[in-house]
Amino acid sequence: MNLSMNDKELIEKISAKDHSAFKALVDRYQASVINTCYNMLGNRQDAEDVAQEVFFQVYKSARKFRGEAKISTWLYRIAVNRSLNFIRDNKRFGWLKSLSSLLEGERQEVADVPASDSDRPDVALEEKERNVIVQKVIDSLPEKQRTAFVLHKYEGLSYQEIAEISKYSLSSVESLIHRAKLNLQKKLLGYLKQK
Amino acid sequence: MNCKKVKKNLTGYLEKNLTKNMEEELENHFESCPACSHLLEEFSQLWEALEHREKIQPSPYFWTRLKQRVVEYEEGRKPVWGWLGGLVDWARPAVAVAVLLICVFLGYSLGNFPQTVNGQTTSQVDERTLALQEFFDSHYLNPLNNLPTGSIEATYLEIISGE
Numbered sequence: 001m002n003l004s005m006n007d008k009e010l011i012e013k014i015s016a017k018d019h020s021a022f023k024a025l026v027d028r029y030q031a032s033v034i035n036t037c038y039n040m041l042g043n044r045q046d047a048e049d050v051a052q053e054v055f056f057q058v059y060k061s062a063r064k065f066r067g068e069a070k071i072s073t074w075l076y077r078i079a080v081n082r083s084l085n086f087i088r089d090n091k092r093f094g095w096l097k098s099l100s101s102l103l104e105g106e107r108q109e110v111a112d113v114p115a116s117d118s119d120r121p122d123v124a125l126e127e128k129e130r131n132v133i134v135q136k137v138i139d140s141l142p143e144k145q146r147t148a149f150v151l152h153k154y155e156g157l158s159y160q161e162i163a164e165i166s167k168y169s170l171s172s173v174e175s176l177i178h179r180a181k182l183n184l185q186k187k188l189l190g191y192l193k194q195k
Numbered sequence: 196m197n198c199k200k201v202k203k204n205l206t207g208y209l210e211k212n213l214t215k216n217m218e219e220e221l222e223n224h225f226e227s228c229p230a231c232s233h234l235l236e237e238f239s240q241l242w243e244a245l246e247h248r249e250k251i252q253p254s255p256y257f258w259t260r261l262k263q264r265v266v267e268y269e270e271g272r273k274p275v276w277g278w279l280g281g282l283v284d285w286a287r288p289a290v291a292v293a294v295l296l297i298c299v300f301l302g303y304s305l306g307n308f309p310q311t312v313n314g315q316t317t318s319q320v321d322e323r324t325l326a327l328q329e330f331f332d333s334h335y336l337n338p339l340n341n342l343p344t345g346s347i348e349a350t351y352l353e354i355i356s357g358e
Contacts, residue, residue: 017269019262019265022265023258023262026257026258026261027258030253030257030258031250031252031253034251034253034257035250035251038251039248044251047251048253048254048257051253051257052257052260052261052264055261056261056264056265056268059265059268060268127244130240130241130244131244131248133241133244134241134244134245134248137245138245153245153246154248154250181206182206184206184245185205185206188238188241188242188245189202189205189234189238191241192234192237192238192241
């Protein structure tokens with residue numbers, strides 16, 4: 001059996017609609033799930049909305065969880081899939097969102113970027129601008145490259161773990177991360193050239 | 196080592212993934228090329244920002260929102276409606292087929308529905324028309340066929356009928 005006793009007990013209790021067990025699961029994994037979604041989507045509010053969907057899905061599907069993989073693997077898989085669905089839906093209806101922003105006033109996307117700890121405003125601004133650029137280049141990556149890169153770089157997952165989550169082969173994961181880095185390098189150099 | 200090659204290997208240099216020889220070549224180039232040296236400085240700042248993104252903290256209301264949603268979901272699944280939820284899966288195609296059959300039946304029925312003329316059905320109108328035709332034939336047409344040969348009436352009839 002792959003699950004630890006704690007994981008097994010949590011899932012069994014969640015299957016029986018035990019809210020305190022569900023809260024324990026959320027407390028344990030919410031940071032990972034929210035940050036995975038944030039790194040995929042680049043927006044805090046969207047990340048929290050998608051993370052809510054992830055945990056709600058877990059709550060509904062707990063009794064179907066067969067225990068063949070770790071809970072964390074299952075959670076990451078749902079988080080990635082939901083994030084990618086969100087991105088695709090956003091692309092499809094992006095014109096509507098733009099219209100809504102136009103009517104309601106432009107959203108301050110830059111405000112979602114973590115603030116700098118620096119005391120100097122000019123340094124803080126530079127850091128903020130760098131973070132915006134970084135988010136843009138990550139957003140520009142193809143889905144598979146983005147998934148592999150985010151899980152490896154920001155969640156610290158091994159290539160094997162990423163392969164289990166994404167159901168790609170190990171060699172594919174390695175190749176995707178390598179190509180993601182080359183892509184990011186190219187885009188960052190392109191930005192510096194324009195500057 | 197030229198500037199183009201340096202640019203291709205910047206990431207590898209920063210992540211120390213290059214061979215020792217390649218690393219030395221790049222470092223020698225940075226010492227002699229101010230443009231690439233400056234590029235390295237700017238690129239490394241961006242790469243550093245990419246490598247070490249700050250983690251965001253979950254909103255304090257995350258659990259509250261989630262719990263509310265779970266409670267509403269549980270309340271929505273009342274036992275009396277539970278069996279109805281199970282019907283939905285097969286009911287939808289069954290309803291679609293039933294609607295289709297009803298439409299076919301209606302179409303067929305409307306196509307064969309007897310028409311009316313002045314309150315009478317088509318079959319009744321046809322019978323009446325037939326009776327009138329028979330009366331007309333017997334009282335008006337048949338006598339014309341039995342006109343005496345050489346009579347004025349017979350001659351006139353020949354002229355107007357073109358015979």
